[in-house]
Amino acid sequence: MAASSNVESDRFVATLSADAQWPLQRLASAVTPVVDVGITLARTVRRGRATELARLGHQWNALGRRDALGAVLTRPWTAPEWDVADFFETGRADVERLMRAIARRAPRLTTRRALDFGCGVGRLTQALASHFTAVQGVDVAASMIARARLENPTPARCHFVVNRRPHLRRFKTGTFDLVYSRLVLQHMPPSLVRRYIPELVRVLAPGGLLVFQLPAVISDPRRSFCEAPVRGRFKRALPRRMVQAYRGLKYPLCQPPPSGMDMFGMARDTVVELVEGAGGRIIVTTSDDSHGTRAPGFEYWVTRSAAA
Numbered sequence: 001m002a003a004s005s006n007v008e009s010d011r012f013v014a015t016l017s018a019d020a021q022w023p024l025q026r027l028a029s030a031v032t033p034v035v036d037v038g039i040t041l042a043r044t045v046r047r048g049r050a051t052e053l054a055r056l057g058h059q060w061n062a063l064g065r066r067d068a069l070g071a072v073l074t075r076p077w078t079a080p081e082w083d084v085a086d087f088f089e090t091g092r093a094d095v096e097r098l099m100r101a102i103a104r105r106a107p108r109l110t111t112r113r114a115l116d117f118g119c120g121v122g123r124l125t126q127a128l129a130s131h132f133t134a135v136q137g138v139d140v141a142a143s144m145i146a147r148a149r150l151e152n153p154t155p156a157r158c159h160f161v162v163n164r165r166p167h168l169r170r171f172k173t174g175t176f177d178l179v180y181s182r183l184v185l186q187h188m189p190p191s192l193v194r195r196y197i198p199e200l201v202r203v204l205a206p207g208g209l210l211v212f213q214l215p216a217v218i219s220d221p222r223r224s225f226c227e228a229p230v231r232g233r234f235k236r237a238l239p240r241r242m243v244q245a246y247r248g249l250k251y252p253l254c255q256p257p258p259s260g261m262d263m264f265g266m267a268r269d270t271v272v273e274l275v276e277g278a279g280g281r282i283i284v285t286t287s288d289d290s291h292g293t294r295a296p297g298f299e300y301w302v303t304r305s306a307a308a
């Protein structure tokens with residue numbers, strides 16, 4: 001009896017577990033492809049970002065090797081090359097303007113450590129060293145950093161490093177009193193800007209100041225390429241529409257574009273969302289056209305509270 005009841009109960013357990021397994025197996029087989037797709041997507045996005053960053057690094061490295069000063073501050077093609085002293089003077093003027101604005105808007109700012117993100121050849125980094133004890137310049141292009149080190153008059157205060165990562169984890173949270181980034185984020189696709197803005201907030205010391213600018217409209221690189229000023233006597237003699245149509249056909253073949261620089265932008269609300277999502281607080285936004293196109297743009301002043 002006992003034996004028979006055991007057989008019965010074994011059979012029951014066997015039946016039950018087979019029944020119980022069935023929905024589990026179905027669930028597992030339904031979930032597995034979703035998980036696989038998720039993993040593949042995440043890998044593709046990561047690879048995509050890495051490719052975008054690699055392309056950006058490659059472009060700027062080439063520009064830095066060809067004409068570093070002319071790539072940082074473009075001039076009309078007919079103008080002579082930059083005089084080095086004049087070039088660095090533009091950086092001093094920019095930082096003087098910044099320091100005057102800081103005196104009005106954040107007069108109690110500590111002036112120990114500053115970060116110049118996308119420092120190029122150190123045009124602003126050098127000038128910041130007159131106001132901060134130590135300034136760190138970071139750039140994706142090794143050629144730019146090499147030139148920045150060569151031109152560095154105060155190596156004890158100005159340090160330069162290449163960063164080819166879509167983050168700034170080499171710097172601890174809350175490291176810098178001032179984070180400054182000028183004419184940099186505008187050259188990155190929005191997917192990278194979304195990565196760097198939270199990082200720029202993170203490395204900011206509590207009570208510190210982050211200042212950067214960005215055009216507000218996401219410009220279309222193909223349109224900018226087609227509508228760029230026409231150079232050359234022959235092309236200028238042709239109807240403008242014809243030149244634009246020709247450029248439209250040529251665009252897919254031009255990777256990177258002949259200027260070597262892509263231009264992007266981001267809606268102001270999106271920038272504010274990114275800043276606030278990272279624990280930053282916008283102090284003020286002012287209109288800014290330093291990106292040099294007709295698209296509207298803004299300069300963002302951001303701080304970070306101790307709690308963040």
Ligand SMILES: C[S@@+](CC[C@H](N)C(=O)[O-])C[C@H]1O[C@@H](n2cnc3c(N)ncnc32)[C@H](O)[C@@H]1O
Pocket residue numbers: 053056060061071072073117118119120121122123124138139140141144163181182183184187188
């Ligand atoms: C127009 S230059 C401006 C340089 C400097 N901010 C100035 O105003 O003199 C843009 C710089 O941003 C750098 N850059 C572009 N993408 C970057 C990235 N993801 N990380 C760091 N630097 C980047 C380029 O290599 C280049 O040196």
